Amino acid sequence: MTTEGGSRESSPCVFVYANQGSTVRYLLRTNVLSTLEKSGARIVILAHTAEEPGFREAFESENIVVEQFALKACERYLAKSKLQRVIKLHRYFVINGRYHIQTLEDFNKIWLGEKGWGPKDRWSGKVMGLLWNGLRRLLMWSQVLRRGLIWFELEFFAPRFHRELFEKHKPDLVVVSSPGWWDYDQYLLRESRKENVRTAAVILSWDNPTSLGMAGAPVDHVVAWTDVMAKELETLHDVSKDRISIGGIAHWDPYYEPNTHMDRQSLFHLLGLDPERKTLFFATKSPTRFPWAPEITENIARGIQDGRFNESLQLLVRLHPIYFRRINGELRHQRLLEAFSSIEERYPFVVVNKPDLRSDVLNCDLSRDEARLIASILKNSDVMVNMFSTMVIEAAVFDLPAVNLAVAAGFDPLDKGRSRQDIQIDYIQTHNQRVIQTGGVRNVFSMDELFDAVNAYLRDPSLDAEGRAEIRRVETGPFRGFAGRKIGEHLLSFAQQSSSSVEKYSDD
Incomplete structure (x- = not known):
């Protein structure tokens, strides 16, 4: 790594806080990090999992080092203050x-x-x-x-757990993945303000601004996916327009690199799919929010077996990474994973695909190659079924017909209004309705409606193509194929601005 005595002007130092798997995936396993690295910037990754085997080896280089974030200290600090916890809940x-x-x-x-x-x-x-x-x-x-x-909160709940790291590396910019929504972005942002260091938040997901509440700390710059997200940050979250930059969607860059996608024959060979059948792709939802995907999978499999579809179909089921969440080393959703395995064994035309996770500690830390695999699946499937996720947008990138499935399955009606497992909640969510209103995705509320929608798309894949084009126009952002580079360039620009110009937080 560049020595501490090197020129700060020629090689700014950037702290990148890796507090969850989605952050690692978005900032470290895309061209965001490689753009910073190639610029000669000195990069310090503050990681919850610095000591997890393989983490340092994956990222450290001549100008990148990994430091352990003070996770336990932050946990204790939050746990001892009921007032902090109440304020945090209200902000949400x-x-x-x-x-x-x-x-x-x-x-x-x-x-x-x-x-x-x-x-x-x-x-x-x-x-x-x-x-x-x-x-x-x-x-x-x-x-x-x-x-x-x-x-x-800035004045009274701003612990200085990383003072030695700030003194050791003298950062010009601290990068987080939210304006204080995710733990412990809020503490690091406040600490950075006390150290008079600029900060930047790179938003991770399309639904964050309409699903999460107010900021937990002041932030100097925010990088949004799209114009729509930028407007949401400005109007809903009090972020002034001049502090928002648009960077596109970094982890989708491989979607726009067709030479890296597998052809149908190679993909089907890899996954064990039948080249003589058409493919229905089921992108499952997090089991925390919808634990009945095995039942849905079996219902679709029975539909295929009973001839409910007009074509000879096979079902490719992609498991959400949260299925592999561990608590004290044990898989939390082992029962559901066993149910999927049982279905795969009983129905030869069902293939269950598991994500390639890089961490046993962080959720959703997917390997860099996973984006290319997803791109290949979307490119070579015939219809996609999902349950109100970004996969609808991703399918639209490839002009793949998509269906939102809103079936209650095992949800208890008595829990209505008291549980997020009610799929109807997803149907009316702000970000989902924005996509639904394009007409680019069909929404079904029973298995019979699902069979009919899939059959319609199998007969005529061009149905709703104009709506899918509208989804692409509004939701996929600029800088397609080089968003990671653009975000990295934004961060470099922020880092190169004088830290002396960090604004004091006020009511102005």
């Missing part, structure tokens, strides 16, 4: 109240139901719910109060 459900965002309204209602503070609970719970919503509404309708809350 608060945005600019001049805009109605159905997603956050539903999440707030569900949380109150889980606490027993809903309108149908006993009187003491109702009172707590009224107090909660009253404070929430005050924050939503007053930007001054929202800014005041951020200032309060």
